Amino acid sequence: MAEQRIKVMIVDDSAVVRQVISQALMADAGIEVIGTAADPIFALQKMNAQWPDVLVVDIEMPRMDGITFLKKVMAERPTPVVVCSSLAEKGAQATFEALSAGAVSIITKPKVGLKNFLEDASNDIVQAVRSAARANMRAVRTTAAPATFSGFRPKLTADVMLSSANNAALVKTTEQLVAIGTSTGGTQALEIVLSKLPATALGIVVVQHMPEKFTAMFAERLNNLCQIEVREAKNGDRVMPGRALIAPGGRHMMLKRNGAQYVVEVVDGPLVNRHKPSVDVLFRSVAKFAGANALGIIMTGMGDDGARGMKEMHATGAHTIAQDEASCVVFGMPKEAIKLGAVDQVIALEQIPQAIVSFGK
Known part of the structure; x- marks a missing residue:
């Protein structure tokens, strides 16, 4: 039987x-447009006559902006959405609003040389649409709930430094x-996951597949939502309790050991598994330098x-932990790790924060 084609609608005010x-x-x-x-x-x-399997949507458009449109679609009939966005700072912020509202992927587009860029990126566009078509929209709707700021204490204050963990716990978490x-x-x-962690949580290193220039804003957004410090990693940054380091887009991040401390090395290099940063690059370095002192988590x-x-x-x-299929937007990465026999536990997204806290005790 022939594969059923993915029906796509493109919504963008640019004819090009x-x-x-x-x-x-x-x-x-x-794929069928x-x-x-x-x-x-x-x-x-047009969608009232024929509803698409995937939408490719711009952010800034006349009559109704893309985020309002996205929220309307998610409220009426949740549908995978790939966001097309400029790399401008304002556009990047809007992109994160779209992701919070339920968009599943980002295609970045420059403001100049647009036609040539889109032609060069045609394979990435096709892969983004194919990935979106497999998205578990029930999981997207769950994870897109607005974050709450209530109950968070200010970071880097005496109150935080003296909260829950005792000295013995802090000594343990340094390794x-x-x-x-x-x-x-x-x-x-x-x-x-990160917004539910206490300020004294273990040091965390993260690879999220994301384009260059978006990771800094993503880290800043998370930093404003979390009790822990979240920032885009820089070469030589120390991995320490109460801090999460996000690998910068367009660079690989590796764990290194500096005496008794862990630090990250941020380097350029070839694409690994079609990605830079690559999760494999990070995980292999963690295996080499941390071994049994590490908790590994692979998610959607x-x-x-x-x-x-x-x-x-x-x-x-x-x-090692894998996010379960029911709570994943796309189960590809966890599924492959499970197939290799690399996973000790398979748990729901909502259980991951507690698993991190328990590992640190």
Whole structure:
């Protein structure tokens, strides 16, 4: 039986974007572009006649902005959405609002050289749509709930430094750390996990597949939501209790040991498993330098990046966890790690914060 084609609608006020993305998608035999629209009002009219499997949506459009459109779609009929966004700071912030509202993926587009960029990125666009078509929209709706700021204490105050953990616990955590790898759906999943951790949680290193220049803003957003400090990693940053380091887009991040302390090395290099940063690169370095002192967690994401690295972590005595299928937006990465026998536990997203806290005790 022939594969059922993925029905896509493109909503963008740029005729060039609509044309080039349409051509890229229609070159794939498994994808059918059922319509394009210059703004969400036109799109909704067309969608009433035939609803797409995936939407490719701009953020800034006339008559209705992309985020309002996204919220409307998610309220009426949750549908996988791939966001097209400029790398401008304002656009990046809007992109995170879209991810919080339920978008599953990002395609970045420059403000100049747009046509050439989209033609060069045609394979990435096709893969983003294919990944989105497999998204578990029930999980997207769960993870897109707005974060709450209530109950959080200010970071870097005496109150935080003297909270729950005692001196013995702090000494213990200096030799332990948590390594997390995630991709599609990971922005929402990381928000849920990190925002529930106490200020004294173990040091955390994270690879989230994300384009260059977006990770700094993503880390800043999380830092404002969490009791722990969250920041984009810089070369030589120390992994320490109460801090999460996010690998910068376009760079690999590796764990190193500096005496009794763990630090990160941020380096350029080739794509690994089609990604930079790569989860495998991080996990393999954690296996080498931390071994049984590490907790490895692989979460929602397309593909198999991280599976082999987690297998190495498991072999060196690390405790390893995979997010379960029901709570994943895309079960690809956890599924591949499980298939390799790299995983000790399979648990729901909501259980991961407690697993991190328990490992540190």
